[in-house]
Amino acid sequence: MQTNNSKISIITVSVLIAAGMIHQGFAQTPQKISYQAVIRDASEEIIKGTQVGIRVTIISGPLPGAQVYQEIQTPVTSESGLVTLQIGGESGFDAINWGNNEYYIKTETDPAGGTNYTISSMSRILSVPFTLIAGRAKKLSGIFCYADKDGDGYGDSYSPMWIPGNVNVPGGFILNGEDCDDLVPSVHPGAVEICGDGIDQDCDGLVDENC
Numbered sequence: 001m002q003t004n005n006s007k008i009s010i011i012t013v014s015v016l017i018a019a020g021m022i023h024q025g026f027a028q029t030p031q032k033i034s035y036q037a038v039i040r041d042a043s044e045e046i047i048k049g050t051q052v053g054i055r056v057t058i059i060s061g062p063l064p065g066a067q068v069y070q071e072i073q074t075p076v077t078s079e080s081g082l083v084t085l086q087i088g089g090e091s092g093f094d095a096i097n098w099g100n101n102e103y104y105i106k107t108e109t110d111p112a113g114g115t116n117y118t119i120s121s122m123s124r125i126l127s128v129p130f131t132l133i134a135g136r137a138k139k140l141s142g143i144f145c146y147a148d149k150d151g152d153g154y155g156d157s158y159s160p161m162w163i164p165g166n167v168n169v170p171g172g173f174i175l176n177g178e179d180c181d182d183l184v185p186s187v188h189p190g191a192v193e194i195c196g197d198g199i200d201q202d203c204d205g206l207v208d209e210n211c
Contacts, residue, residue: 036082039119048077048079052076052110058096061103104125143175146160147182152179156179157177181203193209
């Protein structure tokens, strides 16, 4: 659903395992959910390099459901209009019983960075319950792979997927998770910096170095 003059486009909802790992097992929960979206204005132009206010609510379904968790974040959109949230930093997240129901993420966004939320979006969480429950197991042999949405050979660190050791890496995923903007093929570690554009092409945390 959208209102007023902007909208939010959901890119992916995936699981980010934030708990520490000990060799082949997960040491502890809680874990976090990585949520990505592109924010555009009414003319379909992306909103670049702008701090936005986002209120995130996790709802236990079926809809209309009941609120089980909420937090507020103020991320800055990338040059491709992308915002990435790691959801789960507030009290109550680790109390959610993921195996007990279906869950939805509701986001309300203020493109101006405040709390006047004019954009609303709802999406069902599909991959979180299994992974969070599996995270309680003591010994799980496997690896993480990462979505490579722009096909530049560097995966998105915010879109990890854990797979058992005897399962092949699925299409569209790679073992490298070093990309800092996986929607732009020219942005990745080792890329050549373009002077004066304000973009960190080589993902080293510096903009226009050596220019």
